Amino acid sequence: MTSAEANVAHQESFLEQTSVEVELSEAAVLVAQARAKYDVDDAARQTILAEEGAARKGQAELARQPAAVSTELIARDSSELDVAKAAYEEAKLSLDAMIDGKHASVRLAEAALAHSTAVLKDRTVYAPSDGKVLNLQLQPSNVVRLKTPVLTFVNEADPWILMKIRQKDAQHITVAFWG
Template sequence: MTIALLIVAVYAIVCWVVFYKYKLLKFNIVWGVVTFWVGFHVLFLLVVFLRFFAPYTIDGHVIRQTVQIAPRLPHPTMLQEVYVAQNQAVKKGDKLYQFETTLYAAQLAEAEANLVGAQQNAQILQEDIAQAQDAQAEAEANESYAAEQVARYTNLVPRGGAKQETLDKWTAQLAAAKAQVAEAAANVTKAQLAADAQVDGVNAQVAAAQAQVDQAQYYLDQTTIYAPEDGKIISQQARPGLVVGGFRIGSIAAFVADADPYFLATFYQEHLKFVEPDQPVEVALDIYPGQVFTGKVKAIWEGTGQGQIKPSGNVPNFLFMSPQGRFAVEIVLDEDPALKRFPGGAHGAAAIYTGGGGEWVSVLRRVNMRLYAWVNFIIPFDV
């Protein structure tokens, strides 16, 4: 709009000079129609060339990565200490919040006690195997002795050297001894199966108890929240006495990271016809009136929310003549690629120079960008 008004103003001055200042031509109805017709086409062509060969937008923003600080505690827990002030810069690993540890320390102690008990039970299982094997050996010895006695009395009874009752007694004892051997063998198998119940070579009960210890230690560690990386918390609203955990699913603070910011500018889709990566760019940020920063196109984000249909039970509702979504263009600034001096949310205008249409197109757009930058000294007009 600014450059269009500028073109109209220049054309009006030229007409004034020709028809009124130096009276090179006499103004009449015919020249009025011709002047309007020529001016309209000049303005139309200039606007078209500018839009496609030097696309421009006033919807550019510095985007900074944020991390939602959310306590991961399963029980209602009270906040005890806050170590960070509002807008205070912190380094990765610095303490941010400390929650009450009593319940989680007790759960860890209980889990560690259960682990010791499970380890002792694992050792007992090995002793059970040895005991069952001894019982099996004893039963097998009794079976062998009873078999010998049955064989001896089987030979003596027909000769009258022993009574039939004695043979019957040893026959019964042999049957009992065989049953004892079978029972002892089953006990050995049971003891061996119990000892062989392992996860990655560790007794199953010990592994389960160790998992409970790890879980208890995890939640105890979560009672202290540390900075995930270098950055700052813009708005510090959490205060000691705040209770989190249980059913709370929201964050208590937004952590703004220092690393990996980027500048995005949105353009109408048709204006990106000739835009490609590495083309030169100029950016004028409202926070720095009068300054124009140079850069280049990094990438075009060729997608908007209008290109997504979320799974649901509803039939898609396509609104006729719905406004088109703009595409975002990621821009890298030459002066400060890491955007260290630019706060998140900084707004500004951006122009991309595709090189098409002739040098005059770029010149007009550069004038447009500098007008925007210098007008920022006045707008917004709030005295």
């Protein structure tokens, strides 16, 4: 599995996860709304009972406090629901991003590979024929200027060595081939 395919699989699992989070957030909002409705109704009942003299006025005040807390819970759960929905939409858009029938991350990986191949081709040094390199001055990451020698190359088919020697020392020269 390529890294692009792994990325697509990861995005699919993330989409499933965010879908579950959206459902959980929606359920939390529904629970908070039901709790708030109960608290508001309970506060109203306690107020009516207090006005009729069937309950103490302090009890009506206590019943109003959970209603305020429930309102805060609804606001918090609603904002969490909005965040979960946004994450779900982002994951869905990322997963649905297709170019010519292929996922966008696969296309991005293919483009990066093509670029790297082209750069490698431009930066590869080829020998003009079969032979040996005698003096290599080219190293990875070196910058080469135009017409700057970077190696000494000897053609194996037709080797020539030019040198200046004193005539007196010429008697000690023998021809030998390496291979």
